[in-house]
Amino acid sequence: MGKVIVVTSGKGGVGKTTSSAALGAALARNGEKVVVVDFDVGLRNLDLIMGAERRVVYDLINVIQGEAKLAQALIRDKRLETLYLLPASQTRDKDNLTAEGVETVIAALKQSFDWVICDSPAGIERGATLAMRHADVAIVVTNPEVSSVRDSDRIIGLLDSKTLMAEQGERMEKHLLLTRYDPARAERGDMLKVDDVLEILSIPLLGIVPESMDVLRASNVGSPVTLSDERSAPAIAYFDAARRLRGELLPVTIPGEKRGFFGKLFGRKAA
Amino acid sequence: MKLLRFFSRPQSAPAARERLQVLLAHERVAVGDSDLLTKLRDEILRAISKHMQIDDERVTIRMERGAQVSTLAVDIEIPFDKDKKAA
Numbered sequence: 001m002g003k004v005i006v007v008t009s010g011k012g013g014v015g016k017t018t019s020s021a022a023l024g025a026a027l028a029r030n031g032e033k034v035v036v037v038d039f040d041v042g043l044r045n046l047d048l049i050m051g052a053e054r055r056v057v058y059d060l061i062n063v064i065q066g067e068a069k070l071a072q073a074l075i076r077d078k079r080l081e082t083l084y085l086l087p088a089s090q091t092r093d094k095d096n097l098t099a100e101g102v103e104t105v106i107a108a109l110k111q112s113f114d115w116v117i118c119d120s121p122a123g124i125e126r127g128a129t130l131a132m133r134h135a136d137v138a139i140v141v142t143n144p145e146v147s148s149v150r151d152s153d154r155i156i157g158l159l160d161s162k163t164l165m166a167e168q169g170e171r172m173e174k175h176l177l178l179t180r181y182d183p184a185r186a187e188r189g190d191m192l193k194v195d196d197v198l199e200i201l202s203i204p205l206l207g208i209v210p211e212s213m214d215v216l217r218a219s220n221v222g223s224p225v226t227l228s229d230e231r232s233a234p235a236i237a238y239f240d241a242a243r244r245l246r247g248e249l250l251p252v253t254i255p256g257e258k259r260g261f262f263g264k265l266f267g268r269k270a271a
Numbered sequence: 272m273k274l275l276r277f278f279s280r281p282q283s284a285p286a287a288r289e290r291l292q293v294l295l296a297h298e299r300v301a302v303g304d305s306d307l308l309t310k311l312r313d314e315i316l317r318a319i320s321k322h323m324q325i326d327d328e329r330v331t332i333r334m335e336r337g338a339q340v341s342t343l344a345v346d347i348e349i350p351f352d353k354d355k356k357a358a
Binding site for chain 2: 048051053054055056057058068069071072090216217219220221222
């Protein structure tokens with residue numbers, strides 16, 4: 001039985017889709033079967049970020065409405081054979097996303113994949129609430145910036161009240177993924193520091209992805225950053241985050257920060 | 272080493288430009304809720320199902336949208352009933 005992860009944030013443009021693709025590829029690199037599901041009906045972009053935009057035949061809505069079988073809508077990655085994409089519909093309306101339909105699709109995906117990564121749309125409406133509904137684990141993507149932190153706080157509230165786990169009285173495992181982090185600006189005091197964000201949101205840290213040209217470059221060519229340039233700083237951050245998702249205890253390092261021997265020994269507690 | 276990597280890499284912006292041009296060219300001509308390739312896919316399947324029962328599980332459809340040429344490959348497994356004699 002696979003694990004369902006929702007990648008969410010509330011605010012748009014913080015890196016949900018980039019992170020979904022990068023983490024999906026990082027997990028699939030180990031041979032685990034991964035599917036990344038785009039929930040952004042009407043404004044899909046995961047296909048573009050993963051470089052499969054020319055190969056979309058059917059989408060999530062087609063499957064929900066019974067116009068296509070799940071196996072027909074899944075697109076296998078050309079680089080990693082254990083990585084799959086389930087695209088969102090570009091032309092339909094988000095009202096076509098039904099709670100029952102999503103439940104059926106997620107249940108079926110859990111049967112054949114080790115990881116089901118749900119890439120949530122921005123906002124707190126239907127698409128976003130359905131993307132988080134069946135999750136076992138949530139990744140809250142946040143930028144070190146006031147509006148993003150505020151929206152993440154709101155999303156954490158929804159994760160604790162509007163999900164199936166919450167309704168069953170369980171507490172969802174939530175992780176913070178801090179993206180577009182610029183250590184130099186944080187050092188100068190022009191950007192919220194990691195500890196500031198952690199203190200405000202008080203959920204464990206999954207990783208810190210530095211602001212980097214490599215992310216833009218990867219999206220330009222349609223490849224998850226963990227596949228296009230696996231030695232780049234953001235790719236390393238995503239690979240480490242993927243290992244933490246698997247349960248490894250790996251200290252989180254702040255990109256660009258020089259740590260002494262003792263600093264490394266007594267590193268930040270991992271999520 | 273890092274510097275070397277920086278200088279040796281080809282630009283990625285042209286790739287982005289080209290990918291977007293192809294994608295948007297297809298999306299802009301989409302009428303209603305389907306573009307040409309999607310319409311063809313549906314009509315081909317409808318035509319075939321008029322003459323035989325197709326098992327949905329045995330149909331594979333692949334598309335590749337290109338700038339000049341797009342391809343649509345429909346693979347349909349046609350069941351062969353060996354008990355049935357030719358008329």
